[in-house]
Amino acid sequence: MHRELKYSQAVHEAIELCMARDRSVYVMGLGVPDPKGIFGTTLGLKDKFGAGRVLDMPASENGMTGVAIGSALVGMRPIMTHQRIDFALLALDQIAGQAANWHYMFGGQARVPLVIRMIIGRGWGQGPQHSQSLHAWFAHIPGLKVVMPATPYDVKGLLIASVEDDNPVVFIEHRWLHNITGDVPGGLYRVPLGRSRVAREGDDLTIATASYMTLEALRAAEMLAEEGLNAEVIDLRTLKPLDEAPILDSVRKTGRLIVADTGWRSVGFSAEVVARVTEAALDHLKAPPRRVTLPDCPTPTSRALADFYYPSARDIVATAWGMMGLEVELPVMQETAGALLDVPDKSFTGPF
Amino acid sequence: MHRELKYSQAVHEAIELCMARDRSVYVMGLGVPDPKGIFGTTLGLKDKFGAGRVLDMPASENGMTGVAIGSALVGMRPIMTHQRIDFALLALDQIAGQAANWHYMFGGQARVPLVIRMIIGRGWGQGPQHSQSLHAWFAHIPGLKVVMPATPYDVKGLLIASVEDDNPVVFIEHRWLHNITGDVPGGLYRVPLGRSRVAREGDDLTIATASYMTLEALRAAEMLAEEGLNAEVIDLRTLKPLDEAPILDSVRKTGRLIVADTGWRSVGFSAEVVARVTEAALDHLKAPPRRVTLPDCPTPTSRALADFYYPSARDIVATAWGMMGLEVELPVMQETAGALLDVPDKSFTGPF
Amino acid sequence: MRNIEPAVLKRLYQEMLRIRLIEERIAELYPMEEMRCPIHLCIGQEAVAVGLCAHLTRDDYVLSGHRSHGHYLAKGGDLKRMMAELFGKVTGCSKGKGGSMHMLDLEAGFLGATPIVGGTIPIAVGAAFGTVMQGENRVTAAFFGDAAVEEGVFHESLNFAALRTLPVVFVCENNLYSVLSPLSVRQPSGREIYHLAQGHGVESFQADGNDVVEVYNLAGRAISKARRGDGPTFLEFKTYRWREHCGPNYDIDLGYRTEDEFQEWRSRCPIDRLKKHLKGKGLITDLEAEDMENSLRAEIDEAVEFAGESPFPEVEALEQHIFAP
């Protein structure tokens, strides 16, 4: 049975199902119960589960993360939400210093089942302080799990699995995914943390990616296929723990690796993938691995600059041809057709 | 003229010289003017320059970083100090969200000349919240410079250059370096940011490293040399901007790369070095690059565990032989001789 | 409104009106989708910015947050460059890199506005600290909203300002909401915001932020005190945002606040109130008022034209300014 849902609706359904079956699950964050409901993902939950379990909070990111941790220690399962990952910069002591260490430093005697939803990604001119893609930071910290789903199916299954996980999970949603649609079964199902997915099979080139860049990678793969190059796209889904084997298997088959990442280049997540592949499959590499990422600069606000800041399918395609040692003329893209690059589609009108 | 100074004295001298020649330089941090003076690095400065320029502060890491930024915006050049890098987790919004972006987001019209000294590294049982080595986080952020000197000479020259730099600089000192001694010229001199140093020449293997791991790498190189393997040791000194060319040149010569890092493995700084080398010098690699790092787990407190947690020369040596495809019996090391691994030398008595 | 020179009152009126007209023009133009950045309009709240900045010189400093247009303008920030910034142009006050949420005008002493709630409060305290260390006699004002006092960094800032008796004025525009969330879900009832500052031992006042004269008087007191070296003051001004949190529209239909509440505050429009007074006292004629409005509109037209005609930044700018040379 087909059942099309938006990514944002899949998030909503996951939360709703978790709350319905487990009274210890609760949701909090700035604006969670408000009429906009975090891009629709928490709409109506307060009416259904009550103000006691669906709560707004003061703008106290660090303190409220501590509150979530404390409640988790005594048996609750909080889902905390930040409308922008940038706000979590204030909470890193509690996230990385406390939550991540709590299980280990007490010898496994305590648990912090805590999901922190953070939204990354573009919009009109979100600029330097509202669009950082800091997943690399979280993926560096032992004790944190980091999830970045790309599809409606995965976001639901991974969110349910995250809520059921007994560890702090940083759950990252890209703003440009909320409106995409896809098949989403009803009812509870889990997508296990730490398992990647082959989003497209191919023999010539491996593209390892996650979150929104999976869409760009798939677009790129289509474009490459038109010219006879067959890319395999691996959607990592979970950055930590990282499901390394399928990437290695793929590169052993294709001999070529592109890592497409929503984050900055230097000391970013993409470097880790390159390092792992090189360490384990050097002999299979037919060409140097490549990273398609943000350049190492803050996010500019003007669309005239942002258009060049964010990597796209076009960059992946150009990189792929470069790896093949070919100069291929790239198909005409949106921008030359006068379309706007700072929105994912026409449904997106406004800065968020 | 030889002039032996401790690393901590070199830090002290750099600060003193900067303060003497520029009235806008001031130092602040918890305990800066106290009788212990940040492991001796700020001792006596208050007497010399007055309480107005050498100041203690409330335990308000985020706010006081903002204070430092504000003062920098109006013409001061603060040197802020954290006795442990872990305390800076509280200040990341001001460091990465504000200071790092300020110059860029206002189109180059404002500057934040701010040095933040942070101390990393071991000690007796510093444990999970007092010994994290988070340089990878800072090196990921556009707009921050990150410096990790390994020698008394460098720490002085780099600190002076950092204070004179018009950008926020994260200046990381490893606790086990404070007591090492070396040649340090008197007077002002600079070691430029963004330049690495060949600490030892060799043809067989490149070890890229920084901070305290430079010492372990040099020790490892000696041990390898005894068996006829000639390692080149590159002390990176600055992680951002990274001086890439000398690493590439070296690997093109040796064909083998080990990155020895004080930080965690996954999504750490070592991955970046591996990625850059693979991207630029794949064809020269005779063996897969290797990372010698902390394992991906929080710092345990018990010395019984910490002894296995921190990488040492021995690990580098074992890795090197592995890369050569050889099994070489490792020389007997301290631990089997009953010595204590949780202190750098006999001068170190106590947890810090 | 006694004790204040008619000329000053007229200037306050003009400044408020100017900000209002500019914000309304932005609201009008925004749906054309050329200002492609989030905007937070201050319509309804103009009195705080104007009454406060009336006492500041160009040598004094101001820092602000996401809702900074009024502060930027009241402090003397360049209008053309502000408009160009909203349009993402290279002539903008942040060369297009910042947009509405990141503006500065160093010549005007507008040291910067950034949108992380509470984030510029310690920076303002630091600016004040820096001026003191340099022996300068400048005052720094920090503008922020009622949500900012929930951030720990607000308290850290107050503590240090009090500890060091710094020349800083904390200006809280309490408009009752943080995005769509009322104070009641964020702060304990019965505890006023200015009580927090009192707890820190900082002299604190609460007043009507829609009465520009009350703002002007309190601000004058706080700023002279700072200038004398007698330390920080905290001012809480109750006021109200008329339009949506972010964007150009009205949003009463969303249901998070009532039509009654909105109308009640709208009837206390700070500009109308002062205009009524000026007219009542014969300090301004209809013709004068009309002239004033016309010349303001002309200035705004010019700024919009400037912004529209200005070029976008070149792609090279993308990787410029990451590091200061």
Add this chain to the structure above:
Amino acid sequence: MRNIEPAVLKRLYQEMLRIRLIEERIAELYPMEEMRCPIHLCIGQEAVAVGLCAHLTRDDYVLSGHRSHGHYLAKGGDLKRMMAELFGKVTGCSKGKGGSMHMLDLEAGFLGATPIVGGTIPIAVGAAFGTVMQGENRVTAAFFGDAAVEEGVFHESLNFAALRTLPVVFVCENNLYSVLSPLSVRQPSGREIYHLAQGHGVESFQADGNDVVEVYNLAGRAISKARRGDGPTFLEFKTYRWREHCGPNYDIDLGYRTEDEFQEWRSRCPIDRLKKHLKGKGLITDLEAEDMENSLRAEIDEAVEFAGESPFPEVEALEQHIFAP
């Protein structure tokens, strides 16, 4: 010291003495360099932990910071496992992974202590919030020092506790110093710490932390109030640390505090004071006191022996417990 049952007074005495003797034993053993982790002794400050925890049941929760030995013990934490933890042994209360700065005893309701200043205060508030959400009637106490109130997170915690009327007691042990830094360089003079909490609208008290009866009485009041569902209370207890900030030694020679100050506080030893009272009232005889001390020493001997004989964790433990299964 009226109003309190003699049996209670004796128990308070015994608990304080126990902590004192344990801390002194640690100080004695520390120079042997087998407890290879930083330790922060609470000698001189025992009354706060004991007076407070006397009202808590095992179902109640306590969180603490770097100076947590007294809180752990007063809450009923296992002594043997604490000693083993200091020795880095696998039988330790954190299996050797935490050391003195990271201890917990879940059976005793000691929910955890960690050394980032202020870091466990919001966690305590969250524990209280969690108990309320689960309909449990438990009280949570957060212990912290005078530096913790400088951290923004302290204020964020108070605001939320007040907003939600949570059953939490904030216990500030104001021992005048943060490491070697006196209050005067960190907080404005004339502003008492409990004023900060008042600013948040939280009922607040300041009292002599070296008078266990005063602590006991105030704590009783705050804890019953929390248990009744009437919300948080903030208690500031003035007290004094006798030894160095971190480590086993005296440190008056460092010069950051005076010999006079030290002697003055030492003369107000909470244990001596209560003992004098007990003896004066004939509530305890010399023989009884000696017996008590002897049996405490025997208990401590046993714990030290247990710790010494326990094995270290195996290397396999290094990568265990990174994630909960």
